[in-house]
Amino acid sequence: MTKILFVITAADHWTLADGTRHPAGFWAEEAIGPYQVFKQAGYEIAAATPGGVPPTADALSLTPDFNGGEEGAQRMRTALHEATELAQPLRIEDVDINDYAAVFYPGGWGPMEDLPDNAASGKLLTEWLASGKPVSLVCHGPAALLATIGPDGTSPYTGYRLTGLSNA
Known part of the structure; x- marks a missing residue:
C-alpha cells in the first residue's frame, strides 16, 4: 500500500x-480533512513530529465556532481520536523518504513555533523536492520551508511560488 507522510508540529x-x-498546535481540520481523503483513496498514513512528540490539536480548532456548531465539533473530535496514526508519530530525524509517495504539512499556529528552524524538517523538505515527489504545505505549514538550505546556502525552494496564511 502507498504511504503518505504527515509532518505535524x-x-x-x-x-x-x-x-x-x-496556545496553539496543528489546526485539526487541516489535518483531518486531508487524512480522511487520503484514507478513503486507499493510502496508508504515517506521521512524524519534531522529536516524535505526540502532536497537539489547537483547542480553538475543535470548538463549535470553527466547526459549524457543536455537532460538527464533536465530529471533528471523534475523527481526530480515530486518526490513531497521527497520535503515534515517528521522529522527523528517522524518516526515510523512500518509504513514502508524498509529504503533507498541515497548518495551524504551531508550525510557526517549531518548524521554521527545525534542521531535520528542513533536510526532509530539501530531499523531498530533489526526489520529485509531491510536497504539500497548508496554511501556516509553509513556515517549515524557512529551515531548508541547499548546498549553495540558499533554500532550494527559492523561485517557487506558493501561498500561505500570514495573519498579517
Whole structure:
C-alpha cells in the first residue's frame, strides 16, 4: 500500500513577538480533512513530529465556532481520536523518504513555533523536492520551508511560488 507522510508540529503554543505564549498546535481540520481523503483513496498514513512528540490539536480548532456548531465539533473530535496514526508519530530525524509517495504539512499556529528552524524538517523538505515527489504545505505549514538550505546556502525552494496564511 502507498504511504503518505504527515509532518505535524509538536508545539502546543506559539511564542509571539512580545514573548507571550499563545496556545496553539496543528489546526485539526487541516489535518483531518486531508487524512480522511487520503484514507478513503486507499493510502496508508504515517506521521512524524519534531522529536516524535505526540502532536497537539489547537483547542480553538475543535470548538463549535470553527466547526459549524457543536455537532460538527464533536465530529471533528471523534475523527481526530480515530486518526490513531497521527497520535503515534515517528521522529522527523528517522524518516526515510523512500518509504513514502508524498509529504503533507498541515497548518495551524504551531508550525510557526517549531518548524521554521527545525534542521531535520528542513533536510526532509530539501530531499523531498530533489526526489520529485509531491510536497504539500497548508496554511501556516509553509513556515517549515524557512529551515531548508541547499548546498549553495540558499533554500532550494527559492523561485517557487506558493501561498500561505500570514495573519498579517
